[in-house]
Amino acid sequence: MSITTDMVQGWRQPQKVMQRHLARGRSEPFAFSLLVTFLVLVFVSLWPQLSRQSLIQPEVPMVQRLVAAGLALLASVPVWYGVAALSHWIAKLFGGHGSHYRARLALFAALVCVSPAMLLQGLVAGMIGTGPQLSLVQGLVGLGFLWIWISMVRVAERDNAD
Known part of the structure; x- marks a missing residue:
């Protein structure tokens, strides 16, 4: 399945997404690619806000903000x-039987699933700026991430087939 399918299905059925990833077998490059995908999308989500900041404070160029x-x-x-x-x-304290790899996979997959919402958050930050709208979107993104991540961790910690 494609990563975009995982992003959509992760909001409705995060357990199935995690089960599908675990069925692939252990692959550190795959887990790392999920993290890199998340970081690239977050970087893109920062552009509107950084652009807004460089219009407000032109003494710091946009390129410098992007590099930072x-x-x-x-x-x-x-x-x-x-x-x-x-x-x-x-x-593990609560009886989990997973592995470090499974925990990484759960976290990185959850981050990728929430990244489209972070793109929306970046647009709100860039277009509207700070205010109740941005706080609401940030809260929804945070709650969505926690729900997806906890759901995926529960699947990852059920048993250890690695």
Whole structure:
């Protein structure tokens, strides 16, 4: 299945998306490609907001803002791996039987599923700016992510076939 299908189905049936990914077998390059896809889409989602900021503060050029955002996203890669490991350890405390790979796959797949909503969040930030609309969209994106991620972690921690 394509990643766009996963993005849509992940909001309705995250368990099925996770089961499909687990059925592929263990593949670190696949898991990492999910993370890279998320980071690229988040980078694109930042463009409207960065453009708005460079119109408000023209002394900082758009290119400089884009490079800084890209480097910050690249620097976040180890953090995502750490969050996945932490989620696996917490799941183990509650009786989880998964693995670190499954926890990474659950987190990265959930991030990819929520990335279209982050594109909307970026548009709201760029077009409207800060305010109740942006707060509402950020809250909905955050809740959507948590729901998708927790649903995927539950599937990932059921049994360990790796």
